[in-house]
Amino acid sequence: MLDPTPKARVLIGKPGLDGHDRGAKYVAQVLRDAGFEVIYTGIRRSPEQIVEAAIQEDVAGIGLSLLSGAHNVLFKRVIDLLKERGASDIVVFGGGTIPPKDIPTLTAMGVKAVFTPGTPAKRIVETLDTLLAQPA
Secondary structure, three states: OOOOOOOOEEEEEOEOOOOOOHHHHHHHHHHHHOOOEEEEOOOOEOHHHHHHHHHHOOOOEEEEEEOOOOHHHHHHHHHHHHHHOOOOOOEEEEEEOOOHHHHHHHHHHOOOEEEOOOOOHHHHHHHHHHHOOOOO
């Protein structure tokens, strides 16, 4: 049975030149099935485009998917732009082929969760339910 409680709006973005979006589309579908409202920006978006879309769509979270290895630079740029735009309350989470040694760096810069290949869908949903819980 579907949860009748509406969940948060989330934007899934693919920053940079990475054109592989299978994982991003999978996460978008998992979140939709779990009751989140999901906006998918498509591939090859700039951090500026992602942040602008997130603000326009009034999302609670931004999920960044990256396979190219530029996650430290591109995730930081998104977080910096959110701060500049007064939208640092938007939760940033990420996924993709991110080496375990880079996860503490991403966490320190403000990324709230990192999902690497093989992360169970249930864990993704549970984590986002916690991170994006709407006040009663």
